[in-house]
Amino acid sequence: MSVDWGSGTELGEFRAQVRAFVAGHAPGRAARAGVRSPENAEELAELRRWIAALFEAGYFGADWPVEFGGDAGHDPRRDVVVAEEIARARAPMQLGGNALAASALIRFGSDEQQARLLPAIRSCDDLWCQLFSEPDAGSDLGGMRTRAVADGDDYVVTGQKVWTTNGHWADRGYLLARTDPDAPKHKGITAFAIDMDTPGIDVRPLRELTGTSDFNEVFLDGVRIPAAAVIGRPGQGWIVANASLAEERNGVSAAVVDLQLAWEDLHALAQKIEIDGRPALEQADVRQRFGALRAEIRACALLGQSSFTRWRAGRERVIDAPAGKLWFSELNLRLNEFAVDLLGARGILTEGDTDAVDSGRWQDAYLYARAYTIAGGSSEIMRNLIAERALGLPR
Numbered sequence: 318m319s320v321d322w323g324s325g326t327e328l329g330e331f332r333a334q335v336r337a338f339v340a341g342h343a344p345g346r347a348a349r350a351g352v353r354s355p356e357n358a359e360e361l362a363e364l365r366r367w368i369a370a371l372f373e374a375g376y377f378g379a380d381w382p383v384e385f386g387g388d389a390g391h392d393p394r395r396d397v398v399v400a401e402e403i404a405r406a407r408a409p410m411q412l413g414g415n416a417l418a419a420s421a422l423i424r425f426g427s428d429e430q431q432a433r434l435l436p437a438i439r440s441c442d443d444l445w446c447q448l449f450s451e452p453d454a455g456s457d458l459g460g461m462r463t464r465a466v467a468d469g470d471d472y473v474v475t476g477q478k479v480w481t482t483n484g485h486w487a488d489r490g491y492l493l494a495r496t497d498p499d500a501p502k503h504k505g506i507t508a509f510a511i512d513m514d515t516p517g518i519d520v521r522p523l524r525e526l527t528g529t530s531d532f533n534e535v536f537l538d539g540v541r542i543p544a545a546a547v548i549g550r551p552g553q554g555w556i557v558a559n560a561s562l563a564e565e566r567n568g569v570s571a572a573v574v575d576l577q578l579a580w581e582d583l584h585a586l587a588q589k590i591e592i593d594g595r596p597a598l599e600q601a602d603v604r605q606r607f608g609a610l611r612a613e614i615r616a617c618a619l620l621g622q623s624s625f626t627r628w629r630a631g632r633e634r635v636i637d638a639p640a641g642k643l644w645f646s647e648l649n650l651r652l653n654e655f656a657v658d659l660l661g662a663r664g665i666l667t668e669g670d671t672d673a674v675d676s677g678r679w680q681d682a683y684l685y686a687r688a689y690t691i692a693g694g695s696s697e698i699m700r701n702l703i704a705e706r707a708l709g710l711p712r
Contacts, residue, residue, distance in 0.1 A: 328398055335376060335402045341371050343408035350653075350682035351689065354483050354531040361486055361598070364409055365441040371399075372439040381423060385435045392527065393629060404574035413483035414447035418491040420561040421508060425549035430510060434489070437676050446487035446513070448478045448556065457698075458558065459502040463537065465494035465509065467544070472496070472509070474517075474540040480692070484520045487513045490558060491561075493554050506554035509546045509667050516540070524683040528667070538582035562693075572645045573618045576652065580607075580614055586675065590659050610652055617644050631682070637708035643699040646689040655682040 337703045355361035371377040372386065376399045381387030403410055419438050422431055437443035445647025454460035474494055479648045484490075490511045497505030513520070519539035522530035549557045584607060587598040597603050624637035656679040657664035667677035704710040 320362045320449070328392075328394055331395055332398050332402065335399055336405075338374055338376065339402050339406045339408055343367060343406050344405075344448060350483055350678070351685040352531070353529065355356055355486060356529070361444075364412055365444070367409065368412055368415075368441040369439070372441070378419075378439055379433070380438075381419070385423075385431065386439055393625075397625065400571040401574050404571035405578070405580070410571065412441065412649075413487055414445040414491050415441070415443075417447055417561045418445040418489070418510070418522060421491060421548050421557050422510070424560055425508070425553070425557050426510075427545070429545070430548070434510060442472050443488045444483060444486055445491055446481050446484045446533075446612040446669040448481060448490045448492040448511075450478060450480045450483075452477060452479050452534075458506070458555070461493060461495060462505065463492075463494045464498070465496045465507060465632055467496070468541075470544050470573075471541050472507075472544060474509075474511075474537045474542060476537050478535040478537070479523075479532075481520070481533045481535050482531055484513075484535050485522050485530070487520075489519075490535075491548075493558055496554075498549075498553050500552065503555045505552055506558075507551045508548040508557040509542060510548055511540070515542060526687070527681055547549075555617050559605075572649075573614065573621055576614045576617065576645070576649060578653055579649075581676075583607075583610075583652065583659075586679070587654060587659060589673070606655055609691075610655065613644075613648050617641075617648060620644060621695045634707065639694070639699040639707075642693060643696055643703070647696060648687055650686040655677065656682045 325710070343369050344360075346360065346363070346455055351473050355364055368377070375388060378386055379388040379391045379395060380393065383389050401408065415438050421437065426434070434443065441668070448618060449458060449461075451461050451463060453462065460478075463474065463478065465472040465474045472494075474492070476494065478492075481487075483492075490509075490513050492509040492511050493506055494509065495505050496507040499505070513517075517538045519536040521534050521536070521540065523532045523534060524530055525532065548554075587603055588596050588608070590597045592600055592603070598607075621641055624633070624641055627637065660666075663672060663674055664680060664683070666673035667680045670677060673680075684702055694702075705712055
């Protein structure tokens with residue numbers, strides 16, 4: 318069921334190189350579902366070394382400007398291969414908001430910002446968090462209420478952010494705040510690069526369904542930041558944010574590999590779980606669900622490939638990104654719901670519980686799967702984007 322983009326092509330040798338590198342350098346930690354934060358300082362240090370090694374080897378950041386370590390002959394397909402091989406090894410991708418921040422800085426940052434901040438992203442000396450979402454705005458960035466008021470050579474920021482992954486570990490934040498309250502809601506927003514140790518910033522980890530704290534709420538109370546921290550121009554934040562978010566294409570291929578691996582693990586589970594004294598996989602209805610999931614994973618892979626091909630040809634459609642995100646997140650949820658169904662009563666057991674199957678990973682994955690239907694734009698928002706912008710349906 319492989320969807321390797323480089324098999325049998327000139328990318329095959331490159332894929333083999335990446336696979337060998339990942340095997341020799343990836344952190345030796347148990348994989349967890351979703352985008353998770355390090356659980357302690359030692360794990361964080363190991364992850365920093367891993368990300369820095371990927372940059373040093375040229376597997377990350379190849380699409381950056383040459384003066385900041387990029388490759389002048391960069392082939393975007395190689396980024397897809399790297400993402401797939403990291404996912405196949407169940408190893409971590411970029412930490413926190415580093416990829417988003419780098420994209421914003423490369424396209425809109427000042428010369429001073431680029432020279433100072435981009436090298437620290439490559440070395441992973443800086444870990445960034447994304448300060449976009451707010452409690453009352455949800456997936457509607459235009460509804461944000463955090464304010465940044467100009468005061469001399471500074472801005473004074475007051476407000477609250479939420480669902481901030483890695484906020485409790487972050488050195489810097491990629492912040493959106495409203496600088497012009499009288500402008501239309503998408504026009505008066507400005508992007509900032511802020512230091513997370515600035516006085517007035519209070520980061521509070523959130524305890525989630527999974528029992529871990531990967532997300533945070535962040536309170537900003539009179540936080541004073543220099544005007545030089547603005548990314549782009551004042552009022553340009555909506556454009557900066559959307560441009561950086563649009564760069565998250567490689568995650569689609571990695572997500573499909575995650576689905577494939579989960580399907581294979583689930584298939585193995587169905588061979589050892591019994592229903593009426595026989596392996597679950599021998600039940601006709603179970604096999605039918607497996608067949609349907611496999612077909613949907615294949616369709617998701619083809620959807621991602623076609624979207625990537627259109628993007629490379631300059632023919633990207635407005636439906637491509639929301640359709641891919643919606644399909645993956647809902648399919649991932651159904652797959653993990655199936656796993657919990659197969660486990661029956663043992664589906665409520667988690668790591669550390671007696672008789673937990675596969676160390677409780679399926680319960681953890683099932684609980685986290687809901688996050689994917691919200692993060693990066695909820696399924697409801699994605700459906701609205703498809704309906705209104707692609708199909709021309711009324712609001």
